[in-house]
Amino acid sequence: MNSIDTGRARHRRFDRVVAVFHTDMYRYAAWLCRDPGIAEDVVQEALLRAWKSLDALRDDDAAKPWLLTIVRRENARYFERKRLETVDIDNLSPAQSAMLAETDDSSVDDMRQAIYKLEDDYREPLVLQVLMGHSSKEIAELMGLKQGAVLTRLHRARIKLKEEVEKEEAA
Numbered sequence: 001m002n003s004i005d006t007g008r009a010r011h012r013r014f015d016r017v018v019a020v021f022h023t024d025m026y027r028y029a030a031w032l033c034r035d036p037g038i039a040e041d042v043v044q045e046a047l048l049r050a051w052k053s054l055d056a057l058r059d060d061d062a063a064k065p066w067l068l069t070i071v072r073r074e075n076a077r078y079f080e081r082k083r084l085e086t087v088d089i090d091n092l093s094p095a096q097s098a099m100l101a102e103t104d105d106s107s108v109d110d111m112r113q114a115i116y117k118l119e120d121d122y123r124e125p126l127v128l129q130v131l132m133g134h135s136s137k138e139i140a141e142l143m144g145l146k147q148g149a150v151l152t153r154l155h156r157a158r159i160k161l162k163e164e165v166e167k168e169e170a171a
Contacts, residue, residue, distance in 0.1 A: 010054065017063040018050050023063065024132060025071050031127045032075045046074040068132070069142050069163065114164040122157035125150050 025046060029039035049070050050057075057066055115123060128134045128142065136154065142149040 017060045126157040
């Protein structure tokens with residue numbers, strides 16, 4: 001097999017086992033970083049890294065967890081490299097606070113905000129399970145934890161989420 005055929009075979013394999021998960025990668029990145037623009041950057045870097053290390057993927061059926069692990073690591077690298085400017089929104093002037101986007105008070109927005117308030121250790125496994133459909137075993141592999149630790153975090157995340165929603169409803 002010559003180098004052109006090898007290159008084509010590599011492209012076909014990449015498209016078959018990696019590119020099909022682009023939407024899942026983006027959705028996961030968006031939940032991790034909470035910014036659509038940054039999520040796009042993270043996914044592009046993750047796809048580049050996946051392309052470079054495609055030969056390391058031994059089992060094509062393991063592509064999704066492999067890719068999500070790459071996204072998770074690229075997200076961490078992104079925030080290690082880039083120091084984002086922060087603004088104290090509690091001390092904004094009336095003119096500045098008018099520039100903040102207002103969200104509807106629908107139950108979906110309330111739930112989304114409650115999920116965002118969870119600590120990363122609780123939010124990430126919950127999102128992986130509920131949004132991405134991973135089993136606790138898969139989440140454990142992705143996060144480098146034992147399955148029991150994942151189950152504990154999921155249980156605590158649900159309790160914290162319930163408390164936050166109830167607190168918001170009472171307010």
